[in-house]
Amino acid sequence: MTSPTPAPAWSPRLWGTLVVLCAALFLDALDVSMVGVALPSIRTDLDLSTNALQWVVSGYVLGYGGLLLLGGRAADLLGRRRVFLVALAVFAVASLLGGLVDDGGMLIATRFVKGVAAAFTAPAGLSIITTTFKEGHQRNRALSIYTTCGASGFSLGLVLSGLLTEVGWRWTFLMPFPLALLALFAGIRLIPRQPTPPREGRGYDLAGAVTATGGLLLLVYTVTQAQGVGWGSLRTAVSLILVAVLFTAFVRIEQRTAHPLVRLGIFRNAPVARANLGALALFGAYVGFQFIATLYLQTLLGWSALQMALGFLPAGVIVAASATRMGALVDRFGTTKLMLVGFPAALLAYLNFLRIGEHSSYPTVILPSMVLLGVHFALVFPSLNIQATSGVEDAEQGLASGLVNTAIQVGGAIVLAVVTAVVTAGASGSGGSRSGQLSGYHHALGVVAGVALLGLLVTLTGTVQDRRAARSVRHPVPDYALPEQQRVGVE
Numbered sequence: 001m002t003s004p005t006p007a008p009a010w011s012p013r014l015w016g017t018l019v020v021l022c023a024a025l026f027l028d029a030l031d032v033s034m035v036g037v038a039l040p041s042i043r044t045d046l047d048l049s050t051n052a053l054q055w056v057v058s059g060y061v062l063g064y065g066g067l068l069l070l071g072g073r074a075a076d077l078l079g080r081r082r083v084f085l086v087a088l089a090v091f092a093v094a095s096l097l098g099g100l101v102d103d104g105g106m107l108i109a110t111r112f113v114k115g116v117a118a119a120f121t122a123p124a125g126l127s128i129i130t131t132t133f134k135e136g137h138q139r140n141r142a143l144s145i146y147t148t149c150g151a152s153g154f155s156l157g158l159v160l161s162g163l164l165t166e167v168g169w170r171w172t173f174l175m176p177f178p179l180a181l182l183a184l185f186a187g188i189r190l191i192p193r194q195p196t197p198p199r200e201g202r203g204y205d206l207a208g209a210v211t212a213t214g215g216l217l218l219l220v221y222t223v224t225q226a227q228g229v230g231w232g233s234l235r236t237a238v239s240l241i242l243v244a245v246l247f248t249a250f251v252r253i254e255q256r257t258a259h260p261l262v263r264l265g266i267f268r269n270a271p272v273a274r275a276n277l278g279a280l281a282l283f284g285a286y287v288g289f290q291f292i293a294t295l296y297l298q299t300l301l302g303w304s305a306l307q308m309a310l311g312f313l314p315a316g317v318i319v320a321a322s323a324t325r326m327g328a329l330v331d332r333f334g335t336t337k338l339m340l341v342g343f344p345a346a347l348l349a350y351l352n353f354l355r356i357g358e359h360s361s362y363p364t365v366i367l368p369s370m371v372l373l374g375v376h377f378a379l380v381f382p383s384l385n386i387q388a389t390s391g392v393e394d395a396e397q398g399l400a401s402g403l404v405n406t407a408i409q410v411g412g413a414i415v416l417a418v419v420t421a422v423v424t425a426g427a428s429g430s431g432g433s434r435s436g437q438l439s440g441y442h443h444a445l446g447v448v449a450g451v452a453l454l455g456l457l458v459t460l461t462g463t464v465q466d467r468r469a470a471r472s473v474r475h476p477v478p479d480y481a482l483p484e485q486q487r488v489g490v491e
Contacts, residue, residue: 013190013192014132016186016189016190017128017132017187017190017191017192018129018142018145018146019186020183020186020187020190020191021084021125021128021129021146021191022145022146022149022150023149023179023182023183023186024084024088024091024121024122024125024180024183024187025121025122025125025126025146025147025149025150025153026149026150026152026153027091027153027176027179027180027183028064028091028118028121028122028150028153029150029151029152029153029154029157030153030154030156030157030160030176031060031095031114031118031157031176032060032061032064032154032157033153033154033155033157033158033161033290034157034158034160034161034164034172035056035057035060035111035161035172035173036057036158036161036290036294037158037161037162037165037172037294037305037308037309038161038164038165038169038172038305039053039056039057040305041165041168041169042056042107042169045169046102046103046104046107047104048104052104052108055108055111056104056107056108056111057111058220058221058225059108059109059111059112059115060111060112060114060115060118061115061220061409061412061413062112062115062217062220062221063111063112063113063114063115063116063117063118063119064115064116064118064119064122064409065115065119065216065220065406065409065410065412065413066119066213066216066217066220067115067116067119067120067213067216067217068119068122068123068216068402068405068406068409069212069213069216069261069262069399069402069403069406070119070209070212070213070261070402071083071087071119071120071121071122071123071124071398071402072123072124072127072398072399072400072401072402072403072405072406073205073209073261073262073398073399073402074120074124074398075120075123075124075127075398075401075402076127076395076396076397076398076399079194080124080127080128080131080194080398081124081128081191081192081193081194083120083124084120084121084124084125084128084187084191085184085187085188085191086120087117087118087119087120087121087124088117088121088180088183088184088187089184090113090116090117091114091117091118091121091176091180092176092177092180092181092184094110094111094113094114094117095110095114095173095174095176095177095180096174096177097110098110098111098114098173098174099170099171099172099173099174099177100170100174110173119405122401122405123398123401123402123405124398124401125146125401126146126385126389126397126401126404126405127389127397127398127400127401128191128194129142129143129146130143130389130392130394130397130400130401131194131394131397132192135390137327137331139386139390140326140327140330140331140386141327141328142327143327143382143385143386143389144324144325144326144327144329144330144382144386145324145326145327146382146385147326147381147382147384147385148319148320148322148326148377148378148381148382150381151319151377151378151381152316152319152320155312155313155315155316155319155320155374155377156313156316156320158290158308158309158312158316159309159310159312159313159316160172160175160309161305161309162304162305162306162307162308162309162310163306163309165305165306166305166306205253205254205257205259205260205261207253207257208250208253208254208257208260208261208262209261211246211247211249211250211253212246212247212250212261212262214246215243215246215247215250216406216410218239218242218243218246219243219410219413220409220410220413221239222236222239222240222243223413223414223416223417226417226421231421250262251264262399262403263396263399266392266396266399266400266403269391269392270462271387271390271391271462272387272388272389272390272391272392272400272403274387274458274459274461274462275384275385275387275388275404276388276403276404276407277407277454277455277458278339278343278380278384278387278455278458278459279384279385279388279404279407279408279411280407280408280410280411281343281411281451281452281454281455281458282343282346282376282377282380282381282384282408282411282455283407283408283409283411283412284411284412284414284415284416284451285346285350285415285448285449285451285452285455286346286373286377286412287411287412287415287416288415288416288418288419288444288447288448288451289349289350289353289373289445289448290312291416291419291420291423292353292419292423292441292444292445292448293308293312293353293366294308295423295437295441296356296438296441297311297366299437300358300434300437300438301359301360311362311366311370312370313370314367314370314371314374315370315371315373315374315377316374317374318371318374318375318377318378319374319377319378319381322378326378326379326382327382329379330382330383330386335383335384335386335387336383336387336459336462336463338379338380338383339379339380339383339384339455339459340456340459340460340463341375341379342375342376342377342378342379342380342383343376343380343452343455343456343459344456345372345373345375345376345379346372346373346376346380346452346455347449347452347453347456348372349368349369349370349372349373349376350369350445350448350449350452351449352365352368352369352372353365353366353369353445354442354445354446354449356438356441356442357438358434358435358438380455384404385404388400388401388403388404389401389404415447415448415451418447419444419447419448422440422443422444422447423437423440423441423443423444424440425440
């Protein structure tokens with residue numbers, strides 16, 4: 001067996017491109033998590049109702065989750081560099097406006113616009129990486145750095161928010177502006193121009209875009225509102241029926257159109273399909289857990305925003321420290337094996353957090369969960385993104401990127417809505433007593449653990465399929481899912 005040829009060193013411009021893309025993803029993730037700690041201060045300063053306050057968060061999620069598929073396809077059709085830079089400019093302006101407005105409605109509007117901008121920067125940025133770096137070692141290394149920057153942004157957003165909120169909540173909105181502006185100017189200089197997509201392949205599936213975007217927007221809107229109006233209410237039922245109608249129409253349209261928004265055949269790629277399910281489980285479980293942990297630490301234990309943020313810090317540090325090492329691990333072990341370690345770590349973290357009581361110790365109860373979650377995100381998040389975009393033609397990299405990002409956002413919205421309903425039911429059923437709140441947290445943690453278990457089962461299914469494929473000469477294991485040593489043998 002010959003030794004693999006050493007990968008060529010990356011040029012300074014290539015490194016610069018990756019840094020710009022990482023900065024944009026870091027800011028997207030930062031914006032998702034950073035606003036949560038500042039919500040009490042925002043409500044007091046702008047005199048917002050609880051329902052209006054929820055939309056400071058939901059407005060961003062609605063724009064982000066609802067338009068990701070359209071953003072991914074736009075990157076394929078209009079040019080990834082162009083879409084990325086325009087959306088990043090919109091994100092920067094909306095960040096500035098969000099920190100300056102004095103009206104709750106305007107704040108929610110800027111949050112929605114930022115979500116829409118992120119729905120275009122995220123898939124465009126990911127597809128720039130997957131079309132710039134060659135599949136294999138180079139792409140694995142680039143994606144591991146890129147995705148861990150995103151995970152770090154989400155984890156460290158809590159810490160930064162705690163620090164900035166002590167100064168003033170507006171700084172949580174203003175801080176991304178200069179960073180986004182700097183990334184924009186650097187991107188204009190560094191991101192290479194790519195060939196314009198051929199006109200014959202640039203048909204626009206307007207009907208598909210309308211039904212898919214409408215269905216996703218309505219789905220995210222419905223689940224974020226369900227805890228307020230009730231899951232069994234007529235409004236929720238009608239909305240879910242309309243969602244089903246829109247998605248059914250979307251599938252019919254995609255089967256018949258010459259230039260579909262989503263080529264449904266992409267889901268015949270089993271690793272891609274599993275990666276999307278795994279992404280839904282990973283982010284859904286973590287967003288639900290963060291919501292529970294935030295309420296528990298601040299409400300029952302009486303922690304300040306800064307204390308809570310520092311409590312989450314170990315997970316973020318582990319993810320950030322792993323950024324440059326994950327590519328080598330993927331090369332050596334393959335994505336599936338890393339996920340087989342990462343998902344059990346998450347399950348153990350959530351089950352361990354079930355030990356929380358009215359007076360829990362941070363070192364013995366809370367810290368172990370944070371460490372396990374750091375390991376989980378470090379191993380699984382890059383692996384899912386690599387698997388979700390491997391074996392996909394360059395012309396559909398924006399689509400593949402949009403799909404996995406959609407799975408992440410929709411998973412977060414749905415699981416958070418369910419967890420919120422469980423926590424609310426536990427609190428109202430006990431008259432708001434501390435023991436009743438704790439019971440609600442325990443039940444909600446059971447939901448979170450169940451979602452993490454789903455992610456593990458999906459990964460195990462992939463392991464079984466890979467082993468069966470390895471025994472078949474006609475269907476070898478996909479190259480990106482093999483360790484480096486076996487990969488050389490295949491070549």
